[in-house]
Amino acid sequence: MLKALLVDDEVPARSELRYLLGEAGGVEVVGEAGSASEALQLIRAIPYDVVFLDVSMPGLSGIELAEALSGLDHPPALVFVTAHSEHAVKAFEVAATDYLVKPVEAARLKMAIERIAPAAETPVRVERIPVEKGGRKLLLQVADITHVMAKDDYSYMFTDGERYLSTFSLADLESRLESQGYFRVHRRFLVNLSHVAEVAPMYGGTMELTLKDRAHTRIPVSRRRAPALKRVLGI
DSSP states (O other): EEEEEEEEHHHHHHHHHHHHHHOOOOOOEEEEEESHHHHHHHHHHHHSSSEEEEEOOOOOHHHHHHHHHSSSSSOOEEEEEOGGGGGGGHHHHHHHHHHHEEEEHHHHHHHHHHHHHOOOOOOOOOEEEEEEEEEEEEEGGGGGOOEEEEEEEEEEEEEEEEEEESSSOHHHHHHHHHTTTEEEEETEEEEEGGGEEEEEEEEOEEEEEEETTOOEEEEETTTTHHHHHHHHHOO
């Protein structure tokens, strides 16, 4: 599945494109942005395979966003989705993979997806994760996160003494962070193993982790996940 970011200042346009991508298949929408500036922050923090973006937006245009992304080591594929056909030449000058004119036809969208799939890059190392706290959008350093707790379709991320809301599911965060020492110890918990201070066996083959934070947070390890965690920790 291609990981996609939708960038359009109009919410109905993003909703329509999300629906069409769901019908087309092969793409998972894991982020949305209402401006090019917001999108730039997300793309610098999270590895997307493809960005579907409008041309005309307040502030930075989609073309200017594409120019800014060209300096990244692993830029995502770019597919412009716009009502203005006259910008196509400029879009391809900034290395766009495709250019779709609204209203987007399902068959044409599927063709664009097929063009992207063979060239999708291996995800780069994630350094920061976008989170929300007190109405503000922040970028949290991955190394500072002690553990993550599932909350419906969202997640809570914890540092030493702070809690943040993430719009990513626990499963999505697991796939993004497992290469950086994070381990799914329970259906509700993902733990940064570098912050674990103590491992204690519990009744029935379960375990309990104590973290290094000031609260000495305790995290349960399910019976199913305990053997794999022991192998990872070498115990």
